[in-house]
Amino acid sequence: MDLGLRTPLLDFFRRGEVARDVRLMAAEGAIAPRPLEQLGLLALLTADHDPDIRETAEATLARIPASLIAAFIARADVPTELRGFFEARGVTPAAEAAPDDATPVADPEPEPDDWIAELAAGVEGAEGERESTVRQLQNMSVPQKVKAAMKGTREMRAVLIRDPNRMVAAAVLSCPKVNESEIESFARMANVTDEILRTIGQTRGWTKSYGVVSALVKNPKTPIAVSLTLLQRLNDRDLKGISIDRNVPEPLRVAARRKVVQGNEKK
Numbered sequence: 001m002d003l004g005l006r007t008p009l010l011d012f013f014r015r016g017e018v019a020r021d022v023r024l025m026a027a028e029g030a031i032a033p034r035p036l037e038q039l040g041l042l043a044l045l046t047a048d049h050d051p052d053i054r055e056t057a058e059a060t061l062a063r064i065p066a067s068l069i070a071a072f073i074a075r076a077d078v079p080t081e082l083r084g085f086f087e088a089r090g091v092t093p094a095a096e097a098a099p100d101d102a103t104p105v106a107d108p109e110p111e112p113d114d115w116i117a118e119l120a121a122g123v124e125g126a127e128g129e130r131e132s133t134v135r136q137l138q139n140m141s142v143p144q145k146v147k148a149a150m151k152g153t154r155e156m157r158a159v160l161i162r163d164p165n166r167m168v169a170a171a172v173l174s175c176p177k178v179n180e181s182e183i184e185s186f187a188r189m190a191n192v193t194d195e196i197l198r199t200i201g202q203t204r205g206w207t208k209s210y211g212v213v214s215a216l217v218k219n220p221k222t223p224i225a226v227s228l229t230l231l232q233r234l235n236d237r238d239l240k241g242i243s244i245d246r247n248v249p250e251p252l253r254v255a256a257r258r259k260v261v262q263g264n265e266k267k
Contacts, residue, residue, distance in 0.1 A: 001047045004079025005040040008170035008199050009033060013044055018167065022143050023048060027056035029106030032150050033174035035072055035098070036082075038105055043085050060106050066091050068105060071098035116151050123155040134159055146171045154182060162191050169196050180209050187215035187222075194223050201226035214238055220247045227252050236263060 001014075012018050013026070025031055027045045032038060045057035061069075073083045074093035083093065122133030137148065137159050149160045149171035161172045169192065172178065183206045186192060200206050201216050201223075213230045216222045217238070231252065234242065242248060242256035 001044055002081060003040050003043055003085060004081035005036070007033075007037050007040075007174060008195075009167070009174040010037060010040055010044065012167045012170060013041060019142065020050060020053070022146060022167070023050070023053050024056060025143055025147070027053045027060060029060045031146060031171070032106070032176070033171075034176050035105045036075070036078060037174055039069065039072060039086075040082055042106065043082060064106050067094065068098070070094040071096065072105065074098070116148055116156075119148065120153040120156060123153065123159065138163070142168060150175050157182065158185070161186050161196065162189065166193060166195060169193060170199070173199060180206065180212070184209065184211045184215050187212050188219060190219065190221050192221070194221055197222045198226055201230060210235075217242060217252070218245070218248065220249065224249050224251055228255055231255055231259070236260075239263070 009031075013023065018026075022031070023045060026041055027048070029038070029042070031041070033041070042057050042061050045053055046061070048054050048057065069086055069091050071094045072078065073086050073091065074095070074097040076097070087093075119133055119137055122129050123137070124130070125133070137145070137156060140148070142165055145160055145163060145165070145168045148156055149168060152160070154177075157172045157175060157178060161169050163169050172186075173183075173196070183200055186196065187200050197216060197219060200212065206212050207216075207230065210233070213233050217227050217230050217234060218241075227248070228251070231239075231242070234256075239256050239260050243253055243260050245253060
């Protein structure tokens, strides 16, 4: 099913790369990303090959007030295909669109689970306790990590964004709580996957921030195509820095040097 909505998390589900227990958790509404993404995820799961998951997704959609869905599908950023999915079910766009709210439209557990709260306290605790809790977080199952990415704290997300499982890291980016300063810190990390850096660099809402743009270009792990595109937005000081930075790829350094020369010629 193509709902016209593209996000890293949704793409994993669309490609069939998600285990049954995680799909079931999402169908229950327990994976609670931003409202538009969650509506797309639930709609996608109504066509899952597993009948239990299809029925669960249908039941979750049924408990969301039609008026709430109508307000969300009235938003200008809703793809035509996703809007059509709900219109075919008798839900038409409301006269007034929903605001840009990060609260999930379906969440069976609005408050963090006790184990998430305990992990959060440990990650923020003393050094020894923190190291032990980080190891515990790293050794959890994928469904637990995904849930922690959605419901945990900033400190927990900083651990999970580096997880080798790409879907866990994608869940961090889909967390409604993640903010611009966190995205900038992720963009500086050399120990995240290049896929995460590519996603950040291709998300317009995040690259409105100069700090995010600068961090991505300076990160040697950022895919070169992304860095070269964002290079055009750097100020003169950062361009000069990139032009002599031997940690970044040579094509990026050459492109920066060329722009510095062009800038000097115009003066």
